[in-house]
Amino acid sequence: xxxxxxxxxxxxxxxxxxxxxxxxxxxxxxxxxxxxxxxxxxxxxxxxxxxxxxxxxxxxxxxxxxxxxxxxxxxxxxxxxxxxxxxxxxxxxxxxxxxxxxxxxxxxxxxxxxxxxxxxxxxxxxxxxxxxxxxxxxxxxxxxx
Numbered sequence: 001x002x003x004x005x006x007x008x009x010x011x012x013x014x015x016x017x018x019x020x021x022x023x024x025x026x027x028x029x030x031x032x033x034x035x036x037x038x039x040x041x042x043x044x045x046x047x048x049x050x051x052x053x054x055x056x057x058x059x060x061x062x063x064x065x066x067x068x069x070x071x072x073x074x075x076x077x078x079x080x081x082x083x084x085x086x087x088x089x090x091x092x093x094x095x096x097x098x099x100x101x102x103x104x105x106x107x108x109x110x111x112x113x114x115x116x117x118x119x120x121x122x123x124x125x126x127x128x129x130x131x132x133x134x135x136x137x138x139x140x141x142x143x144x145x
Contacts, residue, residue: 028135040066049122051076
């Protein structure tokens with residue numbers, strides 16, 4: 001009986017620490033669409049990097065219609081993009097080879113970055129944004145050269 005009580009207590013603490021109350025999301029909702037020319041891009045990792053530190057921030061992947069959604073704290077950000085493809089230009093799915101990460105696949109020549117270099121790093125991305133306290137739906141971003 002005593003173990004049962006401790007087990008329930010542990011489960012309750014785990015639920016609270018993983019966002020068991022509410023949505024478990026921190027910040028305000030931001031949404032948008034990533035395009036290349038007039039074509040929506042799926043599988044793009046969109047990252048919001050704090051402008052003051054330009055360090056890696058929160059990110060989300062775009063769906064088949066190029067749309068993404070994530071929660072960030074209000075403030076200023078630099079937005080970066082990454083999309084890994086194979087030799088034929090097909091989207092590289094993370095689950096296809098769980099023993100190798102994208103860096104290993106790129107080093108071996110089996111994966112390539114499809115986003116122009118200027119959009120990939122917080123120190124070079126030209127896309128600075130401000131997220132208001134109410135959140136926002138950004139207009140489409142075009143990552144064509």
